[in-house]
Amino acid sequence: MAGRKILLIEPNYKNKYPPIGLMKIATYHRNLGDEVRFFKGDLRDLVITEITKLLLDKLKDIDKNFSWENEYKNLYEYVKTGKGVIKYELLKHSESKALIERWLDYYKDEYRKKRYLNKPFWDRVYITTLFTFYWKITVETILFAKSLVNQNEDVFIGGILASLLPDKIEDATGIRPHVGLLDKPGILDSNDYVVDSLPLDYSILEEIDYKYPERDAYYGYMTRGCIRKCEFCAVPKLEPNFNSFISLDKYISGIRNDFGEKRNLLLLDNNVLASKDFPKIIDEIKKIGFEKDSMYVEPNSLDIAIENLKKGANDYAYVNVAFERFQYLLSRLKGEKQQWFYDLLDERKLLLRHTASKKEVLNIYPEVRELYEKYRNRIPKKRYVDFNQGVDARLLNEHNMELLSQIPIKPLRIAFDSMKYEKVYVKAIHLAAKHGIRHLSNYILYNEKDKPEELYQRLEINVLLSEELDLKIHSFPMKYHPIGVLDGIEWFKNRDYLGEYWNRKFIRSIQTILNATKGKIGVGKSFFYEAFGSDLKEFRELLYMPELYILHRLFFRELGYTSKWRDSFNSFKGTELIDLKEVIESNVFNNINGYSKNIKLKTFIDEYYLLSRDDIKDPKSKYYILKKKYDESKVK
Template sequence: MANKRILLIEPGYRNKYPPIGLMKIAAYHGPYGKRDNVKFIKGEQEKSVLRTNWDRIYVTSLFSFEWREISKSIDFALEVANGNATKVFVGGIAASLMHDQFVMEPRWRGIRFIKGLLSDAPAKALHLDDFEEELYSEDVDGTPIEDLVPDYSILDQIKDQYVYPVNDAYFTYASRGCVRKCHFCGVPKLEGGQRDARPITDVVKAIDERYGPKRDLMLMDNNVVASANYRSIIAEIRDLGFVPGAKLARPGRVPVQRRVDFNQGVDARILCKDKMYLQEMSTICIKPLRIAFDHIGVRKPYETSIRMAHDVGLHDLSNYMLYNFHDTPTDLYQRMRLNIDLNEELGIRIFSFPMRFQPTDQKDRTHVGDHWNKYFLRSMQIILQATHGIVSGSPDFFKEAFGDSPDDYENLLLRPQHFLFNRHWYQYHGGRGEFEDYQHQFQRLKDSDRRELVALLSSSVPSTYTGLIGKAESSAVNRILSYYVPLSDEVERDIWDKMKNIKTAAEKISIPEDERVEDAGLTENV
């Protein structure tokens, strides 16, 4: 039954890692599996696929807020299938976490939306109907697709269209699931409880044999330090050659430094209990060590873990900082500031990535936490655009970006957003007079005025701010509202042209693109 035509579609969103799920499906259908003809596309631009009669079409999904892009790909898949929904299968993170919303969409009736991992035999995992004699419906005892070695060859099919920032790596797991049940996280629903995965060595050796050696070891574990076999996992990584200073030498190419990355981060609440965890980490070429700092309540174990990491020689550190959940802006500021203080005290450099919380079943990025507001969230995005999504570096640069205190930070969040976007122009150059006038007006606002100002700005979009003037109950708010009206495109361009000729101090952030956060949403309109 070989030589069937199989189409794999990844929606056209930007993402950091290749679609491992589709790579495993390609392994099931490809030369090491059913020997079908597998085609991989990204987005809906490759119209040539409309001319082929495909036997099956798979669509993957990532974050729920990419609903629009995912929807476009599902609609395209139906078009490719000439309306035959039974040929279309949709899976992945969003399809699992928002399963009911996908199933209930009338235009997608008949499509199979797969929830969770493909960890059963293929026919069962894909919900194939043997009575209808569907393709491979008899495969009730085969190796689960989840356990297959990813097919890297499909990435070559789109290399002229899209290159994943992380690509020269072994993508695998040492463990699945998590011992935690954090309310902001989709892992418990996707993967369930903590358990060990198949040996890393088996996956690495198979990839070497089929596709050649890879530079890095990218482990997608959610909480590896919670594994009962943690020491054995680290020992296996060492045995594979991923030790400090390790390099990969390939014929005709310059040797390259290798690294291990537990890309989902590790748990400070476990790390701080025993120095063994970090001592073990120091025996592999981990870069960076990512430690989650999701709320101020874990400050003590987080700080202890950072100090212990420093003691064992781990100085390439990074973390994710969730905000817009149950935290306040002050909470986020204190966490960011702690890293700056630790950098200065210990002589290390922690790269922090603030991550805006979105519910795992929401179709866009519009969620506003109880202690945040729409205006503050837009301001935070603008600040992060200027810092490339990273909180790092010297105290001086941090203070300029985020302020010298929680109060300073909240004042920045409430500042007119073109003052943030063109900060140097307004603070030090041609716009200084206007900025000083604004500061004078702002300092006269009472707490009640500030609350009214935030409410008004959050109730509108920037293009309608002109209509807010005169609508406030407070005369002080009405006077200051004129500063919030966005600049015209012409004025904006004029500022940029003038700033091109002015040298400004800028922090050089030497962090590779493949270490940046993939879903920060920094390029979206604010």
């Protein structure tokens, strides 16, 4: 069974955190002696890359007198496009033109005629899944991945989406996903490994171009599951049993030894305060290097890469790291030293990633080790602990808040999902301030059972608490969306769900406001009241306001358009107002002539709600001209 070729895939969506499940599976297969590759991106690029490697090896065998590695980009483009002009340039480099041309066309057809489907590159493929709103790209990834192995049984699917909607995944792809955790032996193969308990293989993150925003951290769990059974939450399905303590001590030590020190500690516990072992958890966090005010110095990543190359841990990844570190050093050097180093890299074919080799990286290391150590970043930085899933305000008290204050927690995330938790939430914030925790954050759920006014109220509470207690509380409004099938509708395939008190216009108005704030509501009353209205009345008005008036708030207000809209809107009374609100709430304005006989209503909609963003961008539009003059006046 050893020696298999394993491909790990994360679909090509944007996300902050690396795929922890795949990092554990990488460790599992390396322990078995398998060859592991991680990929995130366009899978067609992966196929082209593999075919180009085969072509490159073939050309090197045919003509050893030419450095074909230097033509890697052209070879890649020819496999991808089959353009004759590229082939013509490539044939100039060899006397064996007929043989070279034959193999160029052979491998070009491997891709373009999809002959690779008959001889897959990998023995097994694993695909992780994340949120249900990534349904389309996830299914497309799985369907493509089926072409990369011999049979469907060689495709393994897991993760959040797969565990929540296994039947739907199977219907769409023909593959039954794994549900839940890999927390028992023998799930993947007949052996005693428990994959979920294995350390993470951080090296796979160096194999891809995508850089996760939160990559310099230890990731883990110190508890599993949750004691709550909230209707909107997927945790009871994903982690049905509550485990009150999971030690990280040996786990962190292993990561340090293999991959170097990480700056932060990101814990994914779903309800850590529910653990009877919470004091023990805090003690261990401090023990592993995360006491209050603890500092971090970035380790020598070139040394780490060399040690792992010597061990043969992940040659592809660590040649990448060494190449990046050489580029960094080259950018830091000046004058004669820079020229010397450039010439050295050129001589060893280390100036380009596709010509860089493990052999030359190891050969050059003794010559540059001290130089890199001199110029690398050694500036101390503060460390942080983040219970990323948040803590339960209902379980916070003097004792556990005092324990939290002993570690460098930033931010402290406290859930505020409903106004019915206002008192307990406000008490929790006061406790945090009392114990010196000044950076807080939370997701503010809306579009579930709440009314729009409750979103405003919760955001305002945070703003006022920030000022009163001199805190920095950042709120992230998060639209509720069912994760499965509700009332016969497959909500995982679209994002159109509306809560009882919400409508399409209200949702769009909130999204437009958040677009301007980049999804985050920070401290400062003036900022909040400008974005969401100075009171509930103004907030309600914003919900009905034309989208462009919200997006370009100051422009339309200062030129008098907003007050004109307001006066016109307030002129509607009784049933006319009811009809008008019904039209606005639908957020569909281009077919009103088909169902309304009210001339006043039609005129109002035509004047204010048929404006689009193109009207601001079109040089022929009066709004474009006015906006340009307005912007110029603000610069002067």
